[in-house]
Amino acid sequence: MQHFTYSDLHQFTYNIFKKLGCPEHDAQLAADVLLKADLRGVDSHGVARLIGYVRLWEKKRINVKPKITIVHETPSTAVIDGDEGLGLVVAPFAMQVAMEKANTAGTGWVSVRNSNHFGIAGYHAMMGLEKEMIGLAMTNASPLVAPTFANERLLGTNPIAVSIPASQQPPFVADFATTTAANGKLEILQRKKAKAPLGWVQDAQGKPSEDPHELADGGALLPLGSDRERGSHKGYCLGSIVDIFSAVFSGANYGPWVPPFVSFLPLAKDPVGKGIGHFLGAMRIDAFQPADDFKQHMDQWIGRFRSAKPIEGEEKVLIPGDPEREMEAERMELGIPLLEPVVKDLQELAQRFKVDFIK
Amino acid sequence: MQHFTYSDLHQFTYNIFKKLGCPEHDAQLAADVLLKADLRGVDSHGVARLIGYVRLWEKKRINVKPKITIVHETPSTAVIDGDEGLGLVVAPFAMQVAMEKANTAGTGWVSVRNSNHFGIAGYHAMMGLEKEMIGLAMTNASPLVAPTFANERLLGTNPIAVSIPASQQPPFVADFATTTAANGKLEILQRKKAKAPLGWVQDAQGKPSEDPHELADGGALLPLGSDRERGSHKGYCLGSIVDIFSAVFSGANYGPWVPPFVSFLPLAKDPVGKGIGHFLGAMRIDAFQPADDFKQHMDQWIGRFRSAKPIEGEEKVLIPGDPEREMEAERMELGIPLLEPVVKDLQELAQRFKVDFIK
Numbered sequence: 018m019q020h021f022t023y024s025d026l027h028q029f030t031y032n033i034f035k036k037l038g039c040p041e042h043d044a045q046l047a048a049d050v051l052l053k054a055d056l057r058g059v060d061s062h063g064v065a066r067l068i069g070y071v072r073l074w075e076k077k078r079i080n081v082k083p084k085i086t087i088v089h090e091t092p093s094t095a096v097i098d099g100d101e102g103l104g105l106v107v108a109p110f111a112m113q114v115a116m117e118k119a120n121t122a123g124t125g126w127v128s129v130r131n132s133n134h135f136g137i138a139g140y141h142a143m144m145g146l147e148k149e150m151i152g153l154a155m156t157n158a159s160p161l162v163a164p165t166f167a168n169e170r171l172l173g174t175n176p177i178a179v180s181i182p183a184s185q186q187p188p189f190v191a192d193f194a195t196t197t198a199a200n201g202k203l204e205i206l207q208r209k210k211a212k213a214p215l216g217w218v219q220d221a222q223g224k225p226s227e228d229p230h231e232l233a234d235g236g237a238l239l240p241l242g243s244d245r246e247r248g249s250h251k252g253y254c255l256g257s258i259v260d261i262f263s264a265v266f267s268g269a270n271y272g273p274w275v276p277p278f279v280s281f282l283p284l285a286k287d288p289v290g291k292g293i294g295h296f297l298g299a300m301r302i303d304a305f306q307p308a309d310d311f312k313q314h315m316d317q318w319i320g321r322f323r324s325a326k327p328i329e330g331e332e333k334v335l336i337p338g339d340p341e342r343e344m345e346a347e348r349m350e351l352g353i354p355l356l357e358p359v360v361k362d363l364q365e366l367a368q369r370f371k372v373d374f375i376k
Numbered sequence: 377m378q379h380f381t382y383s384d385l386h387q388f389t390y391n392i393f394k395k396l397g398c399p400e401h402d403a404q405l406a407a408d409v410l411l412k413a414d415l416r417g418v419d420s421h422g423v424a425r426l427i428g429y430v431r432l433w434e435k436k437r438i439n440v441k442p443k444i445t446i447v448h449e450t451p452s453t454a455v456i457d458g459d460e461g462l463g464l465v466v467a468p469f470a471m472q473v474a475m476e477k478a479n480t481a482g483t484g485w486v487s488v489r490n491s492n493h494f495g496i497a498g499y500h501a502m503m504g505l506e507k508e509m510i511g512l513a514m515t516n517a518s519p520l521v522a523p524t525f526a527n528e529r530l531l532g533t534n535p536i537a538v539s540i541p542a543s544q545q546p547p548f549v550a551d552f553a554t555t556t557a558a559n560g561k562l563e564i565l566q567r568k569k570a571k572a573p574l575g576w577v578q579d580a581q582g583k584p585s586e587d588p589h590e591l592a593d594g595g596a597l598l599p600l601g602s603d604r605e606r607g608s609h610k611g612y613c614l615g616s617i618v619d620i621f622s623a624v625f626s627g628a629n630y631g632p633w634v635p636p637f638v639s640f641l642p643l644a645k646d647p648v649g650k651g652i653g654h655f656l657g658a659m660r661i662d663a664f665q666p667a668d669d670f671k672q673h674m675d676q677w678i679g680r681f682r683s684a685k686p687i688e689g690e691e692k693v694l695i696p697g698d699p700e701r702e703m704e705a706e707r708m709e710l711g712i713p714l715l716e717p718v719v720k721d722l723q724e725l726a727q728r729f730k731v732d733f734i735k
Contacts, residue, residue: 025398042716091482093452094663122481128664164681166690171681179617189620197606214605223687243606246573247556251600254550254696255614257681258538263550265673266664272680289676304453305487305625314624317648320521321631322530322616328582331525339611 019360020352025375026064027052029363033067036370037074038081039103047105050136055353058344061201064136064355068362070134072280078132079103086111093122096267097129101292104135108154108295112141115299116148125306128266131291134158134278138178139192139341145180145299146188149308152180153298155259159267159277162196163237164257165250168223170237171273174199175259180338182302184312186319190338195255196238203229203238208320208356216243262296268286269294378719379711384734385423386411387565388722392426395729397435397440398462398478406464406497409495414712417703418551420560421496427721429462429493431639438462438492444469452481455626456488458652463494467513467654471500474658475507482663487625490650493637496702497537498551501568504539506549508667511539512657514618516628518636521555522596523616524609527582529596530632533558534618539697541661543671545678549697554614555597562597563589567715579597621655 027048034044054062073079083102087095096112111127118125124212135141138154145152158173181189198217204228206213220226221235225244232238240252256316264271269290276284276293280356302308325334355363367374385409393403414422434436442461446454454473459465462660470486477484494500497513504511517532533553540548557576565572565588572588579585580594584603591597623630628649635643635652661667682694714722726733 087662091660091663092480094482094659096664121451123453124483124485125660126483126663145406163682164693166686167681167684167693168687169684169686179613181620189616191612192619193607193613195610195677197601216602216606219687241601241607241610242556243575243602247575247602248552248600250694250696251552251554254538255551257696259539260548261674261677265670265677268665268669271673271677289673300453300485301450304450304485305448305455306627310627311624314630315620318620318624318630322526325523325526327525327528328527328578334523334526335609337609337616344694360662 099132109133130267130269142178256340264294383428416700467494489626489628501537543672623653
């Protein structure tokens with residue numbers, strides 16, 4: 018696999034967003050968010066998706082000069098209309114509003130409509146860290162997931178991210194899809210020609226399957242829990258809560274009406290709202306505890322869990338965010354590996370937009 | 377199994393709490409919360425636990441006349457000290473504070489320390505329904521759960537409840553432990569002398585097990601997801617978030633330091649806080665959308681999911697809260713079934729406190 022430096026890929030991504038017509042600040046921000054996924058090892062959500070955003074732009078489903086507005090607010094809440102802007106730009110705007118609300122009201126909660134895919138949820142949640150805030154981010158997404166007992170795709174992988182600062186310890190950063198496995202994991206198995214573990218997908222008849230190609234054949238991803246006996250109804254609850262907070266709160270599309278990210282799939286004919294929805298939250302630490310006390314307890318919490326006795330054969334117990342942080346350090350030093358088809362997509366974009374590709 | 381009417385069991389439970397010394401209002405409220413579990417089919421959290429509360433009271437771990445105080449607040453947050461009161465009383469107090477905050481600030485978020493077991497999370501979340509609010513409730517609990525890769529019990533079953541009002545449709549009420557299965561489910565299997573599905577427990581060596589008695593033998597419950605391959609690290613994230621919001625926010629005990637509910641287990645020698653912790657939230661619907669619009673969209677959301685095509689062999693797709701609501705209607709009419717050992721416990725309490733048992 019070819020490796021690229023963070024700064025080369027960032028520059029290239031920025032250049033493409035500029036060529037689409039994004040203002041300077043937005044192009045920088047969109048590149049920041051996208052590249053953060055590559056750094057943290059969430060390869061499916063990084064530059065591999067750049068061409069997907071371009072295709073949405075071609076279909077006029079992305080407004081590169083959005084007028085993002087607050088359409089309703091209270092001291093601790095706001096609803097934002099993203100004006101069909103890039104989710105990569107709209108979500109950080111919304112998180113900023115949530116943090117401003119938190120500054121005065123203790124917490125801030127912002128629901129967003131009329132947006133697009135926002136990259137990794139963790140980026141937005143982690144914006145709170147420098148401000149001594151807990152950050153939360155969630156979004157709904159293209160319907161690929163069957164609720165428990167359903168033979169229909171009604172929910173997206175609807176991720177949740179929660180970021181909590183500590184003092185000496187690195188922060189606690191959870192960022193996960195509310196499904197057993199996200200689509201990107203299936204793509205890895207497809208490339209390896211390997212089977213999927215039972216509990217990841219069901220086939221077009223709703224039966225358990227180990228075939229990682231089921232989504233293309235009318236199957237569905239399964240909610241966290243895998244099956245009813247192992248609590249898939251809880252994953253279904255979580256995905257539903259993300260959908261409702263992101264879209265019913267904001268006036269976006271929800272459930273099966275969520276517009277698909279891939280531009281070749283048609284939009285629902287009877288939309289129930291505008292675009293896709295996100296939900297961002299910020300809680301000031303000192304709205305609950307003196308910041309130093311809180312962070313010392315987080316150090317103790319993290320230290321205790323990290324030093325837990327591992328199961329035989331496992332190296333250690335991890336804290337949410339550990340694997341991604343280690344990956345980020347490694348890729349900053351050694352570069353970001355990209356698969357051949359991703360490199361080709363980027364070269365195609367370079368030619369088309371007359372942007373120098375990375376030498 | 378013997379059946380008892382709601383009102384008989386409620387009266388009896390109220391009488392016992394009165395005998396412990398609870399004030400009138402608290403005894404009523406504690407009976408309300410406890411009985412709600414029996415009505416909704418969460419038998420492990422209802423009157424079956426009454427004797428457990430009495431045992432904690434004997435050990436002077438419950439203060440029946442607590443002075444519940446707000447120790448810190450901002451416009452949208454508060455930290456409450458439960459003064460070792462019954463969680464059944466402290467949590468509704470805290471939810472009331474959250475709703476008052478929501479009235480003025482749009483949302484309210486209350487973290488509670490120095491409390492005890494609060495019954496079913498759903499009761500507290502559902503308090504928001506009549507006020508046109510979304511309710512959230514979570515709590516930490518006795519350490520019985522091993523994080524992914526760990527061979528130690530560091531987390532409780534740490535439930536999350538979210539309640540969302542609709543208009544014509546009944547409300548969406550999710551209420552679930554962040555483990556594959558809660559302890560009560562294992563007890564059912566023990567009585568049936570049946571095996572547990574793989575993914576519910578691990579044995580004392582941290583190996584997967586089908587023996588429902590593993591907890592007594594040094595094993596542990598597993599986080600939602602069952603194993604790493606099926607996303608147990610996500611259940612571990614969820615349980616951790618509940619623990620941190622409930623206890624690090626409030627100054628309660630967290631992780632392995634949480635005091636056990638069963639009175640025969642010793643308390644941690646080096647507590648990191650006071651009692652157990654809860655986290656309650658309330659969001660006014662109209663802090664986001666006009667209430668009627670919101671509820672109409674919830675009707676549409678619920679209607680669409682309920683009418684989804686079921687998998688062959690399954691009757692229908694359920695909405696979170698459906699099974700509990702149906703159970704509540706049934707038990708209000710036909711009575712609440714109690715197992716023989718539970719009836720014996722209640723008879724013992726009746727004798728001891730010189731309270732008439734139900735005829």
